[in-house]
Amino acid sequence: MTSLRHPAPQAAPSGASPLARWLTGPRFAGMPVLSEDLAPPLLSFEFFPPRTEALEQQLWACIRRLEPLAPHFVSVTYGAGGSTQARTHATVARIVKETTLTPAAHLTCVGASRGEVDDVARQYWDAGIRHIVALRGDMPGGVAYEPHPQGYAYATDLVAGLRKIADFEISVAAYPEIHPTATSPLADLDNLKRKLDAGATRAITNYFFDNATFLRFLDLALAAGITAPIVPGIMPVSNYTQMVKFSQVSGVKVPPWLGRFFEGVEEDMETRRMIAAHVAAEQVRTLQANGIDEFHFYTLNRPDLTYAIAHILGVRPKTEG
Numbered sequence: 144m145t146s147l148r149h150p151a152p153q154a155a156p157s158g159a160s161p162l163a164r165w166l167t168g169p170r171f172a173g174m175p176v177l178s179e180d181l182a183p184p185l186l187s188f189e190f191f192p193p194r195t196e197a198l199e200q201q202l203w204a205c206i207r208r209l210e211p212l213a214p215h216f217v218s219v220t221y222g223a224g225g226s227t228q229a230r231t232h233a234t235v236a237r238i239v240k241e242t243t244l245t246p247a248a249h250l251t252c253v254g255a256s257r258g259e260v261d262d263v264a265r266q267y268w269d270a271g272i273r274h275i276v277a278l279r280g281d282m283p284g285g286v287a288y289e290p291h292p293q294g295y296a297y298a299t300d301l302v303a304g305l306r307k308i309a310d311f312e313i314s315v316a317a318y319p320e321i322h323p324t325a326t327s328p329l330a331d332l333d334n335l336k337r338k339l340d341a342g343a344t345r346a347i348t349n350y351f352f353d354n355a356t357f358l359r360f361l362d363l364a365l366a367a368g369i370t371a372p373i374v375p376g377i378m379p380v381s382n383y384t385q386m387v388k389f390s391q392v393s394g395v396k397v398p399p400w401l402g403r404f405f406e407g408v409e410e411d412m413e414t415r416r417m418i419a420a421h422v423a424a425e426q427v428r429t430l431q432a433n434g435i436d437e438f439h440f441y442t443l444n445r446p447d448l449t450y451a452i453a454h455i456l457g458v459r460p461k462t463e464g
């Protein structure tokens with residue numbers, strides 16, 4: 144495979160943080176093409192723990208298909224409630240045992256005391272998991288969030304608690320379009336900074352479709368003194384209707400142009416998947432043209448779109464030469 148390198152940042156001060164490097168690096172100047180001067184980006188992939196045997200097989204087919212791409216890490220989400228939490232643990236533990244991948248286990252504050260959450264974190268550590276995505280989480284059934292009386296109230300508290308347990312690498316969530324319950328954009332950015340100051344080393348964003356919103360968010364984050372990488376979360380969308388419903392809850396704006404792309408192909412899955420690949424590839428390439436060199440893919444346990452987009456980005460199976 145051709146060796147690819149990222150263009151040297153033009154004005155980045157030496158020793159600059161990743162965020163400063165992205166923002167002082169090349170700005171949009173046409174789509175990047177595979178060349179000697181462009182390094183493939185770092186990728187991470189997110190999975191959810193399966194509920195049934197059939198879904199378990201789908202997840203593992205997905206993991207096996209994406210494994211040769213040697214992602215930076217793969218993460219597994221965490222639900223509210225005992226059985227889904229056990230599935231997260233089982234999945235990350237199996238990833239450690241049976242694959243070459245580095246797993247990150249999601250962990251939330253919802254519905255558990257500090258002691259219970261700490262126990263889960265210790266079990267992760269004992270199973271060889273060294274990276275946690277620390278989240279507040281949401282209440283089941285869409286009810287307004289209430290901290291557990293003996294629990295970690297917010298993600299910041301969880302990050303601080305995890306720091307005391309073991310030397311975990313910790314990632315946290317960020318919201319380019321603002322968390323739905325944040326009182327203001329500034330309060331939300333302050334919250335992100337507190338999570339990073341408490342010991343997280345990376346933020347992963349909720350998915351978004353408007354790159355300008357994300358890039359403005361990076362500018363604001365840097366102005367707020369954040370230096371850790373803020374990795375864009377990319378959602379390749381093939382089920383448009385489902386995504387619109389989900390976006391309403393999570394405060395993600397769905398631009399009208401995206402709706403027009405999917406008009407009239409509701410019953411035509413193959414065309415929808417082609418459109419999805421095009422939309423996501425264009426999104427990541429535009430971000431790459433703006434200096435972003437890390438991406439987190441919400442795979443929904445389906446590998447093909449992520450695999451195709453990774454390929455376009457120059458990320459190829461390790462075995463290929």
Ligand SMILES: Cc1cc2nc3c(=O)[nH]c(=O)nc-3n(C[C@H](O)[C@H](O)[C@H](O)COP(=O)(O)OP(=O)(O)OC[C@H]3O[C@@H](n4cnc5c(N)ncnc54)[C@H](O)[C@@H]3O)c2cc1C
Nearest residue numbers: 220221249278279280297298316322324325334347348349
């Ligand atoms: C990358 C990513 C992965 C995710 N994975 C999961 C998962 O595996 N399982 C899951 O259930 N959910 C997951 N979520 C969803 C997440 O749990 C929800 O978005 C949740 O509503 C917020 O979690 P948080 O960690 O961002 O919360 P926090 O950072 O704690 O913030 C939540 C809200 O509370 C506000 N806030 C923070 N501190 C205070 C305070 N002291 N007083 C008052 N308000 C405050 C913030 O401004 C914000 O509006 C994920 C989200 C992302 C982006």
